[in-house]
Amino acid sequence: MNEYTFSILFGVTVGTLARIYMFRTDYRQYPTYPHGMIIHLALGFIAASLGALVVPSIMEEEFTAVTFLTLAASQFREVRNMERKTLTEMDSLELVPRGASYIEGIAVTFEGRNYLVIFISFVSSLAYLSINIWAACVAAFLAFLVAKKYMTGSRLGKISDVEQATVSFDGAGLYVDNIYIMNIGIPVRQKEILEHGLGFVIKPKNFDARSTIGNLGQRQAILHDLAISLGVYRDSGTPALVPLIKRDLDDGRIGIFILPQNKSADLAMKVISQVPTLENAIRMPTETKEKGSGQS
Amino acid sequence: MTLEKLILAAVTLSVSKVPVGANVFVCETKDEMDQVAADLEAILDGIAHKLSNDVYIIVKH
The missing domain is CATH 3.30.1360 (Gyrase A; domain 2)
Structure with missing residues (x-):
């Protein structure tokens, strides 16, 4: 336990909760696969951890530590490839296929949501460390609203x-x-x-x-x-x-x-x-x- | 290999109107022609298109 433990825990929890919230099972029927969901929950947790760790590493003047975010970026790009590959393979078995553009849209969304999680946990751990836990709650809520806005695109x-x-x-x-x-x-x-x-x-x-x-x-x-x-x-x-x-x-x-x-x-x-x-x-x-x- | 846009067969009442080189099914009545075209459509996974009143072509899309 040190001075950063609670801020990191807070950031990770908020980020993971945000990722759970972002799961939508609706008429588009995705994600409905329990294992697919576990993969994305785990990645969401990793993203939340990364976001929460940024602020303590800056405060400790460990600036090189921030470079691990680049690692995260390549990791999440892999998520996009994984989603694209799975959906493309399944698409040939659909009576009415999704089409490549729709699949690309879904894959990009999966990648993008991990970055939103990083953002949310970063903002909330920043507020926790620089002000207090109540400010962190407010910041988490505001970040959540921003994420929600960017999560949903336009409709036809x-x-x-x-x-x-x-x-x-x-x-x-x-x-x-x-x-x-x-x-x-x-x-x-x-x-x-x-x-x-x-x-x-x-x-x-x-x-x-x-x-x-x-x-x-x-x-x-x-x-x-x-x-x-x-x-x-x-x-x-x-x-x-x-x-x-x-x-x-x-x-x-x-x-x-x-x-x-x-x-x-x-x-x-x-x-x-x-x-x-x-x-x-x-x-x-x-x-x-x-x-x-x-x-x- | 997948085929796209290929005439698989022609069903007709008048043999002079169908292209040379296609598999031609010559029928005697309109009803027979409809039946043969429907069967071929199911067998070949194609669509029966109507070119004129006495020619159907079965096309793979």
Whole structure:
């Protein structure tokens, strides 16, 4: 026991608790694997320890000790690789895959959350040592709020409007609203699609959103989330029943076609607007400087 | 090796309309054509696309 023991313990506890809080098991169904969870809890604990140790090492003027943070960075980058690898391998076995962009987004999130944990435990142990335990509690709470803000990204509902649209056939062409989806030849299959199919149109709210929702990775993420929440009426070897998402080239609207098991349009629209906007799909063409300020 | 976008077979009422080189199934009636196309779709894991009223092609996507 020395003067730093309680501050370190406090930082580690707060950091680990924060990591537990960051676990979310929701409709995206990840992480649902007990062992995967243990791995991330252990890494969260390590991250919390590192964050809590920074302040005592500075106070002891052991500046070189801070270099162990670089070790942490490479360690957590490994977490990202691990997540990416696992999810990519599992993705080929999904009826509706997540897609590479979604997987990358999840992997980056796992890495990022460890840094948030370092931040939280650093701030709280700093407040503990420089003021007192009550200040540390307040600091931990504030750091927690900051972490929460950075933990949740934007949602699709923020940048676009979702509407239900009719699914119809013009000859053999399948249309959602007026967006062409694909050519289905056999009449029995067409009947099946009209019976089970749901169609939605996503309208971008602005020019930036148009590029974002046009991104193929973003589109696959929408399909995956929809298929997870509503179930999907298909099996392997039935490519005609695969949910598809196509773009209207004129105005950038997106037409979604899916055959769900639970044919609830309201639920589907809620799910679509809750789909995360993937970080690597976000484009900001309106920020282009060459365009001049008045244009969008 | 995975195949992408390949015509696996053609089902038709009129043999003169299908491409040379594809596996052609010539049928006598529209109903027979629908049935053969549906079976082929299931067997080949492809999609039956309609090119015209008397030609279906089974395509692997």
